[in-house]
Amino acid sequence: MPIDAAKALAAEPRSGQITWDHKDVQLYHLGIGAGRPATDPDELRYTLESRLHVLPSFATVAGNGAPGVISGLSMPGIEVDLARVLHGGQLLTVHRPIPAEGTATATNRIAAVYDKVKAAILVLRTEVADADGPLWTNDAQIFLRGEGGFGGDRGPSTRLEPPAGEPDRTVERAVREDQALLYRLCGDWNPLHADPEFAKLAGFDRPILHGLCTYGITLKAVVDTLLDGDVTRVRSYVTRFAGVVYPGETLRIRMWRTPGAIRVAVSAVRGTDDAPVLADTVVEHS
Structure with missing residues (x-):
């Protein structure tokens, strides 16, 4: 059986040192x-x-963050075809401001395994701490097509009620033609984002933008628009990846302040057709 949830959850965490500096x-x-x-x-x-100033979503690539996902997919109890793997969602929790350079220990483990019958969802958790204590926690939700049906917990629903009323702010962000080529230098070398022939084999007209690039673009828009440009106010940031963006397109980012709470509900859609890109998205802040 490809997924042995008990074995995966019982596996020893894997730790390693990561470093970054201002150039990263x-x-x-x-x-x-x-x-x-x-x-x-x-x-x-x-x-x-x-x-x-360090935008908190940098945490998804610090120390070339992609190896944390690859490490999780090679954990005991997990045997999957990488062609069936989709990045379904991301939750970042910031424990304190991220310094512009640092050395820290990253610990990866499988925090949850959910059975969606036709698919499985792995929650791959990366906890990062330096000499002064915890810095951030990343939870990547990995969707494994065709790997469900093993009789496990279905897990909680991540769907949120759509925000009511008109957004408080709407901004547009143009995505450069070479945005994916530049972003992949941060450590995600998947040819899906650069090679037209590979992209066609995967079912896309041309290379697509990294979901985590859209994730970063959107957080920056929220910080710049509603948080006075203060990156240290971000406490957590969660999203579900709902669609793709092609380099050269425009993102339309809508933001709703939640009355009486320190949170912003966000949606990101393609500017050409309003197709959802990020859904169930919330930024919590101070």
């Missing part, structure tokens, strides 16, 4: 579209090392 942070920020206009003071805090 700057590259990530450029990879999600920062620096336009290049001399704008609000953009220089993302691109100039003497003013650098």
Whole structure:
């Protein structure tokens, strides 16, 4: 049986050291579209090392974050065809502001296995801490097509009620033609995002943008628009990946403040046809 949930959940966590510096942070920020206009003071805090602030979603690539997912898929009890793997959602919890350079220990484990009958969902948890304590926790929800039906827990529903009323703010972000080529330098070398022939084999007209790139673009829009550009106010950020974006398209990002709460509900759609890209998305903040 491809999925042995008990074995996977009982597996020993895997730990390793990760490091990053200001160049990694700057590259990530450029990879999600920062620096336009290049001399704008609000953009220089993302691109100039003497003013650098770290957008919390950098945590998804710090130390070339992709190996955490690959490590999880090779855990005991998990034997899957990578062609059946989809990134279904992401939850980032920030324990304190991320420094522009650092060395930390990343610990990966399978936190949950859910049986959706026609598919399985793995929750791959990465906990990162440095000498001063916890920095962040990443939960990647990995959707495994055709791997369900093993009699396990179906898990909680992640669907949220759509926000009511008109959004408080709506912004558009143009995605550069070369955005995926730049973003993949952060560590995700999947040819789906660069090779037209590979993309066609996967069922797409052309290479698509990384879901985590859209994730970063959207968080930056929320921080810049509703949080006064203060990256340290972000406490958590959750989303479900609902569709794809092609480089060269435009993202339309809608934001709803939740009355009486420190959270922002967000939706991201393609500007061309309003097709959902990110759904069930919430940014919690101070």
